[in-house]
Amino acid sequence: MRTRLQRFRLNVTPQRVLAVLFLLVLGYLVVVPLGVMLQETFVVHPLERFQIPGSMPGDFTLAHWERTFVSENAYAFFYRPLINTLIISLGLAFLALAIGGTLAWLVVRTDLPFKGLISNAAIIPYVMPSWTLALAWITLFKNERIGGTQGIFTALTGVSTPDWFAYGLFPITITLALHYFPFGFMLIGGALRNIDAQLEESAELLGAGRLTILRRVVVPLVLPAIFSTFLLTFSRGLGTFGTPAFLGGPVREFVLSTTLYANLIGQRPGIGYLVAFVMISLGVLVLYMDHRIIGTRRSFVTISGKGARAGLVALGRWRGPVAALVLTFIFGVIAVPIVALAVDTVMLRPGIYAWSNFSLHYWIGEASRAIGLGTGEPGILRNPQLMGALGNTMQLAITVALICGVLGMLIGYTVVRLRGTLISRLLDQLSFLPYLMPSIALGSIFLAMFAVARGPIPSLYGTFWLLVIACVVSYLPYAVKAGISAMMQVGPELEEAAIMAGASWWTRMRRVLFPVQKATYFSGMLLPFISVTRELSLLILLVTPATQLATTITLRYTDRGWYPYTNAMVLVLVTIVITSTVVSRRLMKTDLAKGLGG
Amino acid sequence: MPHRKIVATLLALLVALAGAVAFAQAEDWDAIEDAAQQEGKLMVYSTTSRTATAATNFQELTGIEVEVVRLGEQDLIQRAYQEARAGVESADVIVVEDWVAARELLSATGYFVNYVPPTARELFAERHQDPLVLGFINRIFGYNTDKHPDHDPFVSVWDLTTPEFRGRVMIRDVAITGEHQNAFTEWVRRSDELEAAYERRFGEPLVMTEANAGLEWMKRFLENDPIIMTSDTRISEAVGAAGQEDPPYGMFYVYSKHRDIPLQDLRLTDSRQIDPTLGYYYPIVLQLAAASESPNAAKVFIEYLTTLEGFEPWADSPGVYTPNPNQVPFEGDMPFWWWEDRLWYYDLDFAAANRGIVLDTWLKYAQR
Numbered sequence: 001m002r003t004r005l006q007r008f009r010l011n012v013t014p015q016r017v018l019a020v021l022f023l024l025v026l027g028y029l030v031v032v033p034l035g036v037m038l039q040e041t042f043v044v045h046p047l048e049r050f051q052i053p054g055s056m057p058g059d060f061t062l063a064h065w066e067r068t069f070v071s072e073n074a075y076a077f078f079y080r081p082l083i084n085t086l087i088i089s090l091g092l093a094f095l096a097l098a099i100g101g102t103l104a105w106l107v108v109r110t111d112l113p114f115k116g117l118i119s120n121a122a123i124i125p126y127v128m129p130s131w132t133l134a135l136a137w138i139t140l141f142k143n144e145r146i147g148g149t150q151g152i153f154t155a156l157t158g159v160s161t162p163d164w165f166a167y168g169l170f171p172i173t174i175t176l177a178l179h180y181f182p183f184g185f186m187l188i189g190g191a192l193r194n195i196d197a198q199l200e201e202s203a204e205l206l207g208a209g210r211l212t213i214l215r216r217v218v219v220p221l222v223l224p225a226i227f228s229t230f231l232l233t234f235s236r237g238l239g240t241f242g243t244p245a246f247l248g249g250p251v252r253e254f255v256l257s258t259t260l261y262a263n264l265i266g267q268r269p270g271i272g273y274l275v276a277f278v279m280i281s282l283g284v285l286v287l288y289m290d291h292r293i294i295g296t297r298r299s300f301v302t303i304s305g306k307g308a309r310a311g312l313v314a315l316g317r318w319r320g321p322v323a324a325l326v327l328t329f330i331f332g333v334i335a336v337p338i339v340a341l342a343v344d345t346v347m348l349r350p351g352i353y354a355w356s357n358f359s360l361h362y363w364i365g366e367a368s369r370a371i372g373l374g375t376g377e378p379g380i381l382r383n384p385q386l387m388g389a390l391g392n393t394m395q396l397a398i399t400v401a402l403i404c405g406v407l408g409m410l411i412g413y414t415v416v417r418l419r420g421t422l423i424s425r426l427l428d429q430l431s432f433l434p435y436l437m438p439s440i441a442l443g444s445i446f447l448a449m450f451a452v453a454r455g456p457i458p459s460l461y462g463t464f465w466l467l468v469i470a471c472v473v474s475y476l477p478y479a480v481k482a483g484i485s486a487m488m489q490v491g492p493e494l495e496e497a498a499i500m501a502g503a504s505w506w507t508r509m510r511r512v513l514f515p516v517q518k519a520t521y522f523s524g525m526l527l528p529f530i531s532v533t534r535e536l537s538l539l540i541l542l543v544t545p546a547t548q549l550a551t552t553i554t555l556r557y558t559d560r561g562w563y564p565y566t567n568a569m570v571l572v573l574v575t576i577v578i579t580s581t582v583v584s585r586r587l588m589k590t591d592l593a594k595g596l597g598g
Numbered sequence: 599m600p601h602r603k604i605v606a607t608l609l610a611l612l613v614a615l616a617g618a619v620a621f622a623q624a625e626d627w628d629a630i631e632d633a634a635q636q637e638g639k640l641m642v643y644s645t646t647s648r649t650a651t652a653a654t655n656f657q658e659l660t661g662i663e664v665e666v667v668r669l670g671e672q673d674l675i676q677r678a679y680q681e682a683r684a685g686v687e688s689a690d691v692i693v694v695e696d697w698v699a700a701r702e703l704l705s706a707t708g709y710f711v712n713y714v715p716p717t718a719r720e721l722f723a724e725r726h727q728d729p730l731v732l733g734f735i736n737r738i739f740g741y742n743t744d745k746h747p748d749h750d751p752f753v754s755v756w757d758l759t760t761p762e763f764r765g766r767v768m769i770r771d772v773a774i775t776g777e778h779q780n781a782f783t784e785w786v787r788r789s790d791e792l793e794a795a796y797e798r799r800f801g802e803p804l805v806m807t808e809a810n811a812g813l814e815w816m817k818r819f820l821e822n823d824p825i826i827m828t829s830d831t832r833i834s835e836a837v838g839a840a841g842q843e844d845p846p847y848g849m850f851y852v853y854s855k856h857r858d859i860p861l862q863d864l865r866l867t868d869s870r871q872i873d874p875t876l877g878y879y880y881p882i883v884l885q886l887a888a889a890s891e892s893p894n895a896a897k898v899f900i901e902y903l904t905t906l907e908g909f910e911p912w913a914d915s916p917g918v919y920t921p922n923p924n925q926v927p928f929e930g931d932m933p934f935w936w937w938e939d940r941l942w943y944y945d946l947d948f949a950a951a952n953r954g955i956v957l958d959t960w961l962k963y964a965q966r
Contacts, residue, residue, distance in 0.1 A: 046702040051954040076962045145765065146825055147846040148836035249771055249826035252966045259961070262773030265672050266957040267699045349862050350835065369914075374861055444676050451684035461686050541677045544688075545641075545665045556647035556668050561831025561855070 014505045015417040018410055019427055026430045029473045033445040034280070034433065041065065041274040047267040064270040068278075078259070082278070085255040088173050088244070089237030089282075095177035096233040097226060100184020106326060107185075108192040110313045113323050119189070120582050123526070124334045126182035127577045129534045129570060131242040133175040136337040138247070141166045146250050167250040172243055178333050179243075180236055184229040186523045187485065191225035192218070193519065194489050210313075224488060227290045228481050232435070235283040239438045241537070260438055276441045283436030287429060338574070345568040348372035362564040373562055380568045389553040390572065396464070396549065397532040400471040404479035405525035407472070409514065412483020417492075428484065435477035439538035446470050447541045462544040470538055475528035482524025486517035526581060533573050627716055630894045637892035639663040640899055643678060644693035645671045646882060648911035655910070656902050662895050671695040671776055675703055682709035682889070690890040691899055693732060696776035697883050698949045705729070710885040715901035717922070722904070726921035731881040732903055733912055734919045736937055737781070738853045738877035739869040740837055742845035751847070752872035754799035755792070758849065759818035768825045768833045769849040772960045778850060781878040782960075783952040784944040785812035788874075795874040813959045820963035830855060838866030850877060853917030857928075875942045 044052055044059040052063045068078050106112045107119050125133070142151040143161045154160050164170055195218065203213045219226075241257040248254055256279055263272035315322055344350065348357050349372060359365070361372050365379040380386050411431055418424035434442070450460040450469070460466040490513060498508045514521065536551040543552050550573055557565035642649060644666055653664035667689075669677060674694055681688045682704070692710060694700045704710040714727045722731070741751050751757075758767050772778040785792060789810035796804040796811065808814040825846060827833050834855035837848040840863060859866055869876060884903060886896050902908040909920040916931035927933045 046706070047699060047950060047953065050951040073958065073962045076965045077958070080965050144842075144844055145846075146827075146836055147768070147842060147844075148832075148839040149841075245771070245774070245828050249828060252820075252824075252826055252964050254773075254965050258771075258773065262771075262957065262961065265774050265776050266779060266953065267672075267702070267776075268954065268957070352863070372861070373858065444680060447677065447680045448684065451681055451686045459686070461681075461684075462688075540669065540673050541680070543667075545667055555670070556650070560647060561829070561858075563831075 013417075015414045016423075018414045019418055019423050022407075022411055022414065022427055023423065023430070026427070029469070030430050030433050032449060033437065033442060036445050036448070037273045037277060037280075037437075037441060041270055041277060043270060045267065045269050048270055051268075061270070064268075064274050068271060068274050078275070078278075081254050081256050081259045084169060084248075084253055085238055085257070085279075086282075087169055088176065088255060089234045091169075091173040092176045092180060092237040093230045093234040095173065096181040096184050097229050098184075099177065099181040100186075100229060101188045101226070103181070103185050103326065103330075104189035104192055106322065108189050110315050111319065112315060112326070113319065114327065118326060118330065119185075120585060121330045121334060122185045123182045123581060124574075124578055125179055125330075126527075127530050127574055127581065128179070128334075128337055129242075130176060130179040130240060131246060132337040132341060132570065133179055133333075134171070134243040134246045136340045137171050137175050138166075139340050140336065141171070163251055167247055168253040169248070172247050172253075172255075175243055175247070176237060176240060177233075180233045183232050186526075187225040187229050187232075187481070188222055190482075190520045190523055191222040191485065191489075194517075195221050223293075224485055227293065228485060231283075231286050231290050232478075232481070234286055235436050238279045238282055238436070241438075241440070257438065261440065264440060273441060276438045279438055280433070280436045284429075284433075287432060287436075291425070291429075338571070341567040341571055345564045345571065347564070350563070362568050373564070375560075375562050375565075377557075377562070377565065380565055380572065385548070386550070386553060386569065389548040390550045390576075392464075392547055393533055393550040393573070394576065396467055396471065397529045399468055400475060400532050401525045401529035403468065403472050404476055404528040405521055407476060408479025408481075408483035408524045409486075409509075409521055410483070411476075411480045412485075412487045413509070413513065415480075415484050416487035428480070431480040432477045434473045437474075439474065439535070442474065443470065443538045443541045446473075462546070464547055466542050467539055467547060467549075470542055471528070471532050471535065474535075474538055475531050478527035478531075479521075479524040482520050486520035486524075487513070490516055522584070526584075530577055530581075533577055534570075625716075630897055633894035634660070634662060634892070634898040635895075637662075637895040639665060640690045640892055640895050641688055642666045642691045642693065642899070643669055643674050643689040645669060645674055645695045646693060646912070649693050651911035652903060652908055653899075656899055656908065659902070660898065662898065664899060672699070675700050678709070679703045679707075682707070682887070685889075687887075687889055687891055690887050690892050690896040692885050692887070693903075694883050694885060695880065696780065697729060697881060698780050698944070698946055698953060699776060700883065700885075701729070701946060702950060704885065709888055711888050713884075713886045713897055713900055715897060715904055717901055718904045721923055722921045726881075729881070729883040729885065730900065730904070731921050732884045733882050733909065734879045734921070734934060734937075735882065736853045736877060736879040736917050736919075736941055737777075737850045738917075738941075739872050740834065740848040740851065740856075740866055741869065742837055742839075742842060742847075742865050743867050744840060744842070744865040745845055750869050750871050752869040754795050754873045755815065755875065756796050756799050757872075758824075758847075759815065759822050761822075763822065763847065765823040765825070766844070766846050767819070767822070767849055768827050768836060768846045768851075770830055770833065770851065771826045771828060771964075773957065773964065774828070777878075777880045779953045779956050779960075780880065780944045780949045781850065781942070782812065782816065782956040783949040784878065784942045785815060786810055786952055786956065787945055787948045788812070788942065791874050798873065808959070813955070816956070816959050817963050820960070824849075826964065834858070834864065834866060835862070838862075838864030840865050853877075853931075854915040856917065857915035870940075876937070876940045877942075879937060879941045879943055 041064050042060055042062070044055045044057055044061050046057045049055045049057055052061055055061060068074065071077070103118070103122055107115050112118070140152050141161045143154060143163065143166050145163060145166070151161065199217055200213055203217050208216065239257055241261055244255045245258050248258070256275055260272050260275040260279070263269070263275065345362050346358050346360060348359050348361060359372070361379060363379045364381050365371065367376050367378040369376045411427060415424045415428045450466050453459045460469065494512055494516065495508055498512045503511065534551055539549060540552055543549055550569060554566050554569045640662065642653060642664055647668050650666040650668065653666045656662065657664055674692065675696065678689055678692055712728050712730055714730055718727055718730055739752055757763060770778065772782065789812050792811035792815060793804050804811060804814065806814045808817055830851040833848045833851040837846055838859065839845070853868060856866060856868065858864060884900050886893065886900065890896050904922060906920070906922060906924055909922065909925070912918045913925065913928065916928040919925065919934035
């Protein structure tokens with residue numbers, strides 16, 4: 001008779017070991033912060049005691065819950081912002097899907113020209129910080145309501161834009177969708193690329209028309225990617241603060257993230273965390289729906305040992321116009337904000353369009369109180385502190401991307417190989433949760449968790465690794481999503497064949513599983529990389545002078561209204577990110593051809 | 599180690615106590631300065647980026663190294679609070695705003711203590727000594743001088759609730775501006791004055807649906823379609839930009855933005871007559887960490903910031919004032935005592951107790 005232990009050891013497979021390991025680590029990094037957040041919603045905080053009669057800080061209370069959900073003003077405090085948030089999130093998710101999906105289909109499945117250019121360029125809107133689009137929108141479409149210089153559209157046409165178009169839910173949804181559609185493009189593009197052409201050919205042989213093939217074969221196969229896109233963009237809509245605050249304020253349309261922020265500023269963390277908790281719950285709800293729907297469809301194994309790329313749809317006479325349309329759209333979305341930022345950095349004084357006012361002072365000028373805004377600060381390219389911070393940012397971004405990439409692949413592998421078990425579901429959902437946590441809340445919780453040594457975990461306070469951990473946890477969901485969707489499409493027979501050939505687990509991962517899905521893993525690493533370069537609210541509480549980042553150090557300019565410096569810094573970051581993206585994509589592409597085409 | 603910490607804490611507490619009881623003269627400043635030279639580098643958290651400039655100047659003067667981390671007002675409070683709670687030695691000195699919140703989290707908890715250095719003890723008014731004020735910032739009402747070349751369009755704060763100003767007043771979002779929340783508690787506390795101002799303006803008593811005239815004003819103001827912004831810079835630029843037919847008006851933006859008027863050719867000025875208050879002012883406060891391992895160096899740095907020389911980085915614009923009476927006002931600006939008579943401040947205890955009500959009233963009516 002075998003003992004329990006023996007049985008267990010017999011069943012020890014790499015995926016199980018990994019699963020247990022990841023569960024432990026993620027449990028600590030995800031469940032603890034979530035628990036802290038929930039606990040805080042039942043506690044009286046120092047300034048809150050005045051609104052809760054007879055209470056002392058630290059007391060247990062239900063007041064935050066009552067106020068938020070059932071008080072007399074609950075509609076204004078909570079439900080109205082909730083409705084606005086849902087409108088934005090849903091609109092954003094559908095738009096991002098429509099735009100990203102269409103572009104992905106055009107690039108992967110048709111004979112559209114300039115594909116390389118388009119697929120590189122289509123990621124750039126996400127590379128730019130989301131507020132740049134909001135800023136560009138205001139620059140273009142603002143009307144008299146918010147005063148100052150005229151909007152460009154009004155200046156050119158003489159037509160004043162209506163308020164609903166210039167500010168509020170409509171532009172918030174549009175600008176966020178323009179920022180997040182690259183998610184759809186990458187995820188759906190990745191899925192489309194991996195569909196085995198034999199499936200479509202068989203359908204064609206069976207007499208199915210193009211539309212039927214699209215509806216019955218292609219769409220179901222990319223459904224996981226569609227849901228992932230929906231989930232990722234929808235959740236971002238829940239949490240984004242900058243754009244809604246900037247565009248919504250002028251017409252006083254507020255969302256949950258502004259409510260969260262207001263209560264944190266107002267020193268009412270109990271209510272603030274409760275709002276954060278609602279935001280997380282909404283995300284979890286979508287996550288649950290995603291699992292219900294994808295879960296019932298079982299897995300689609302689309303990369304088998306053999307296989308061929310599908311034939312391309314010929315666009316015929318539409319080829320030219322469609323290409324022109326796509327290029328105009330993408331370059332509009334990229335160029336308008338970049339130009340808006342760039343122009344700002346070369347004008348000594350804002351809003352004065354005279355040749356004498358143009359200068360590279362904010363880039364390479366010496367510190368002076370007599371030129372332009374009279375800041376007494378050197379141009380950003382000759383500021384050693386800024387350049388040092390930029391170095392830190394790059395180091396952090398690369399480290400986080402690599403760690404996320406490896407973890408994403410391993411967690412993806414574990415989740416898919418253990419599919420159908422509780423442990424797999426748990427791991428999948430745990431690794432996604434941080435994505436739903438508003439980063440302002442997460443930063444302060446991480447600080448509290450890691451400032452002192454706890455058990456085997458040393459104090460990470462002030463170290464680079466604390467930043468790494470915070471970012472890895474925050475952006476792991478991207479990598480895990482990529483890892484899961486990549487692994488879902490790889491049939492077990494590839495690995496089984498490798499096992500038969502005597503390959504060790506390590507060799508299987510390195511020689512088989514990683515190479516066949518390189519492109520998807522790569523997308524999973526790219527997103528953390530990009531996101532780190534512009535992260536601010538998560539890290540602001542964790543950086544120290546030695547670990548200053550480009551974004552945190554730029555605050556000193558934003559804080560005094562010296563936007564030319566801030567914008568120049570954003571441009572530098574964007575340039576670096578775009579360059580590294582394009583370069584590494586090019587490298588990956590060659591490898592991709594080898595891995596898939598062979 | 600814990601020994602040193604306890605000693606340092608006790609010392610700091612003692613010093614604070616001594617300061618309060620005016621025994622402080624007994625403090626041996628020379629000894630502090632000597633000891634400061636033996637201590638390590640200082641870490642300073644600051645909401646204002648100019649502290650970094652002051653720190654560089656200080657280092658040149660004394661040789662004491664100072665590192666400055668610039669943080670937003672709530673981030674600073676959050677971070678100093680979490681770190682102190684965890685017992686991590688980090689900031690020795692904080693340069694902090696929103697004292698209402700900071701006092702609850704950092705001072706009442708004993709993590710940070712007040713220290714009154716020699717210059718402040720000698721020159722600062724007593725009310726500016728505890729908490730020790732680095733400087734005051736004022737926030738005012740402003741308008742476009744192209745539209746109103748020869749008269750101030752503001753008569754009373756109640757004007758902002760009338761059709762004439764409908765959809766034309768800009769203010770930084772009270773929900774995300776701690777100091778605005780504090781300032782409006784004063785409008786609640788001084789409701790009677792607001793009520794009287796209403797009667798002065800319209801010749802009839804104010805009929806209220808809210809509990810007091812302060813909240814009533816907020817409600818009427820929000821129902822008058824104000825424009826809520828996220829940055830003071832954008833407010834002053836929007837109000838002051840040249841060539842506008844119907845420029846907006848600015849409320850409660852920092853007066854120091856008027857420094858940009860000549861540089862950006864803004865047509866901007868502030869109201870000097872709006873009844874009953876020209877705006878408000880708030881302090882930037884200096885505090886010493888109770889657990890600081892370099893308490894003497896910290897004190898020397900605090901002392902430096904209270905001198906005119908130390909304050910220099912802030913003295914390059916209007917709207918920023920040291921409590922040091924020897925400061926010469928910025929060109930075109932009035933001295934602080936002038937403003938102090940015309941701007942409202944806030945009562946710290948009342949603000950702490952009523953800030954939630956102000957925020958709730960704002961959130962209730964701000965949402966369209």
